[in-house]
Amino acid sequence: MLGDAPRSGRPPRLSPEQWEDLTATLNASPTEAGYDEPAWTPELVRSHILDTYDVEYSxxxxxxxxxxxxxxxxG
Incomplete structure (x- = not known):
């Protein structure tokens, strides 16, 4: 039979454990993670992921x- 097989998509770059850790971090204040910022911004999250997990996202x-x-x- 012709057709594409089901695809699961691109695998996540962060492991489930890393994602769980990141989610906990993001649900706390950035100051608790050592940043002098009042709220998480896309730029701060991107920097945190790169520094902490050595993974780069757009x-x-x-x-x-x-x-x-x-x-x-x-924020």
Whole structure:
């Protein structure tokens, strides 16, 4: 039979354990993670992921990461 097989998509770059750790970090104040910032911003999240997990994402992807972690776009 012709057709594409089901695809699972691109695998996440962060492991499930790293994602759990990141989500906990993002649901706390940035000051608790050692940053002198009042709120998580896409730029700060991107920098934190690169520094902590040595994984780089695009700036645009940070909005999806923040939403997935349960945070709004504001901040």
């Amino acid at each position: 700036h645009a992807h940070m909005y999806r990461m923040l939403a997935k972690a349960g945070l709004s776009r504001s």
